Amino acid sequence: MKSYKSVPGFFNYEALYYHQVKDANNDDTFVEVGSLWGRSVIFMAQCCKDLQKNINIYSVDYWGYRDWE
Helix, strand or coil, rough: CCCHCCCCCCCHHHHHHHHHHCCCCCCCCCEEEEEEEEEHHHHHHHHHHHCCCCCCCEECCCCCCCCCH
């Protein structure tokens, strides 16, 4: 499996995200607004897997949206 570091983007909050996942309960929900290519979400998902947490993660980004009307 590729590392989250192989995904383009900006993410310097590994410790913060790790502790949020660690302290979360199973079936909690995280929402990240502004995910670009998903580097941080991939990191968070890997933390969930490593810590055996069942957490819902929603990732939303508005970047690149066009009105096609």
